[in-house]
Amino acid sequence: MDIIVEKVTKLYGAQKAVDNISFKVNTGEVLGFLGPNGAGKTTTMKAISCFLAANEGDITVGGLSVKENPEKVKSLIGYLPENNPLYQEMQVIDYLAFVAELHGVPKEEIPGRIREMIKVCGLAGEKYKNIRELSKGYKQRVGLAQALIHDPEVLILDEPTTGLDPNQIAEIRDLIRKIGKEKTVILSSHILAEVEATCDRILIINNGRIVANGTPSELRMRAHGDEILKVKISGGEPEDIFIALEDIDTIRSVAIMENSPGYFEVHSHENENSARSIFDMCAQSNWYIEELTPVETRLEDIFREVTMN
Amino acid sequence: MTKIWTIARRELQSFFDSLTAYIMLVAFLGFSGFFTWISGNDVFFIGQASLQSFFSIAYWTLFFFIPALTMRQLAEERKTGTLEMLLTKPISDWQIVVGKFLSTLILIVIALLLTFPYYFTVWSLGPIDQGAVILGYVGLILMSSAYISIGLFASSVTNNQIVAFLMALIIGIFFHVIFGILASSLTGEAGSVFDYLSMSTHFSAISRGVIDSRDIIYFLSIVIMGLMGSEASLAKRNLN
Numbered sequence: 001m002d003i004i005v006e007k008v009t010k011l012y013g014a015q016k017a018v019d020n021i022s023f024k025v026n027t028g029e030v031l032g033f034l035g036p037n038g039a040g041k042t043t044t045m046k047a048i049s050c051f052l053a054a055n056e057g058d059i060t061v062g063g064l065s066v067k068e069n070p071e072k073v074k075s076l077i078g079y080l081p082e083n084n085p086l087y088q089e090m091q092v093i094d095y096l097a098f099v100a101e102l103h104g105v106p107k108e109e110i111p112g113r114i115r116e117m118i119k120v121c122g123l124a125g126e127k128y129k130n131i132r133e134l135s136k137g138y139k140q141r142v143g144l145a146q147a148l149i150h151d152p153e154v155l156i157l158d159e160p161t162t163g164l165d166p167n168q169i170a171e172i173r174d175l176i177r178k179i180g181k182e183k184t185v186i187l188s189s190h191i192l193a194e195v196e197a198t199c200d201r202i203l204i205i206n207n208g209r210i211v212a213n214g215t216p217s218e219l220r221m222r223a224h225g226d227e228i229l230k231v232k233i234s235g236g237e238p239e240d241i242f243i244a245l246e247d248i249d250t251i252r253s254v255a256i257m258e259n260s261p262g263y264f265e266v267h268s269h270e271n272e273n274s275a276r277s278i279f280d281m282c283a284q285s286n287w288y289i290e291e292l293t294p295v296e297t298r299l300e301d302i303f304r305e306v307t308m309n
Numbered sequence: 310m311t312k313i314w315t316i317a318r319r320e321l322q323s324f325f326d327s328l329t330a331y332i333m334l335v336a337f338l339g340f341s342g343f344f345t346w347i348s349g350n351d352v353f354f355i356g357q358a359s360l361q362s363f364f365s366i367a368y369w370t371l372f373f374f375i376p377a378l379t380m381r382q383l384a385e386e387r388k389t390g391t392l393e394m395l396l397t398k399p400i401s402d403w404q405i406v407v408g409k410f411l412s413t414l415i416l417i418v419i420a421l422l423l424t425f426p427y428y429f430t431v432w433s434l435g436p437i438d439q440g441a442v443i444l445g446y447v448g449l450i451l452m453s454s455a456y457i458s459i460g461l462f463a464s465s466v467t468n469n470q471i472v473a474f475l476m477a478l479i480i481g482i483f484f485h486v487i488f489g490i491l492a493s494s495l496t497g498e499a500g501s502v503f504d505y506l507s508m509s510t511h512f513s514a515i516s517r518g519v520i521d522s523r524d525i526i527y528f529l530s531i532v533i534m535g536l537m538g539s540e541a542s543l544a545k546r547n548l549n
Contacts, residue, residue: 049397051393071399071400071401074397074399074400077397079397081394085389085392085393085394086391086394087319088389090319090322090323098315098319099398101311101315102312102395102399102400104311104399
């Protein structure tokens with residue numbers, strides 16, 4: 001079930017929270033929403049989940065418009081809001097039953113669905129506890145369980161891993177990846193590693209606009225087309241090695257890494273590969289390479305690049 | 310309809326889980342029992358087999374209790390954010406409002422059912438006007454419905470429960486006494502308008518055993534306006 005967001009603008013008073021954004025999420029795709037605080041991630045998610053109506057533009061989920069068929073659309077979506085609001089005084093199991101009923105899950109299927117959610121989200125020991133008594137991580141699992149209870153076609157998760165410990169984060173990521181194979185998932189986060197680990201595609205928004213859209217590797221390519229290598233060469237004077245490196249045709253610039261002696265950072269020209277020539281050069285001069293690692297542009301750098309101005 | 314019932318059931322459950330329901334029931338029965346049987350214009354003082362004294366005390370106790378029950382209903386959901394969770398489920402704003410209205414009404418009906426021993430006691434004391442008793446209860450239920458919908462509206466416009474409580478009382482006091490006072494001090498057209506707006510005009514007519522379609526229309530229109538107002542303020546999230 002695909003989601004099409006078309007020229008959506010949402011105003012809060014005079015302020016544009018989301019400014020004319022359009023994008024498409026395909027079935028079976030996990031889309032990561034990145035952006036600094038207040039960029040419009042949550043607003044966009046609220047608009048897709050029919051909590052807020054856009055001032056302009058339209059959103060369709062599986063061909064159904066949120067304006068014309070909000071209830072149909074809502075029944076297709078499992079939504080985990082930011083801050084994960086829950087009825088604190090309810091027992092986990094009652095809460096899940098309540099949400100299942102609201103979603104119109106047939107009565108005879110409810111116990112089975114609840115059992116499955118409790119298993120999937122690891123809530124077996126907590127099911128008879130009041131939600132108030134749960135730790136933040138368990139509350140987050142309850143939030144996820146309620147979003148999944150009706151086996152939705154589309155899953156929208158606003159910062160799903162906040163407050164979880166590293167083991168739980170890994171579990172939730174696995175779960176999202178598993179769900180994402182058949183379903184459409186949109187998740188927002190400001191943890192870049194998380195988005196990179198779980199998402200097929202990343203959308204970076206800033207000031208209500210989309211500033212980057214692509215797979216993690218595409219984004220990396222776009223940020224820095226040229227290769228960066230980190231090399232450690234021994235067996236000679238650093239000055240000589242430095243000059244020799246600079247002489248190689250494919251290399252644009254060389255820097256001595258100050259903190260680690262013997263290491264050089266080598267930038268190649270666009271679309272060029274320098275590893276082979278470095279190797280040949282060392283072989284001729286009787287130096288030897290101790291280490292050679294390609295430096296990947298981190299997503300952090302891309303993120304900073306497109307959102308800072 | 311099932312979804313309205315789902316909402317109503319959860320609300321009712323939370324009344325009982327949070328002790329609100331028990332406190333309300335005990336206080337209501339305590340107050341109304343005390344003034345019906347022990348003090349003031351009680352049954353023995355009047356010397357008639359009638360529940361009139363109970364109805365007139367319930368008229369006031371319900372007026373104060375209902376805002377305390379409704380103040381939480383939408384204000385708290387707005388504050389904790391669970392409203393967002395509810396509104397993103399396949400359920401309309403109207404169903405949420407009606408579900409919450411019904412839950413409070415059911416609690417009031419439970420409270421009134423628990424006063425049936427008063428009725429049987431009075432009945433055993435002497436001949437009782439059955440029609441007046443039935444209509445007295447109907448009147449209390451209609452009046453409660455009106456105040457519940459006002460309380461719900463007050464709760465829908467704020468995320469602060471105290472504000473919701475006070476606002477419901479202030480709106481309520483107009484219907485409860487102020488319109489009546491204005492009606493008695495004004496003459497002519499204005500007087501009769503205020504007389505029609507006054508809750509006590511309609512309530513006392515019904516509890517005396519006289520029911521008129523105008524009374525029913527009066528209560529129902531307050532209920533509908535309150536519920537529609539609440540629905541509108543839930544929908545206000547989309548206006549700017």
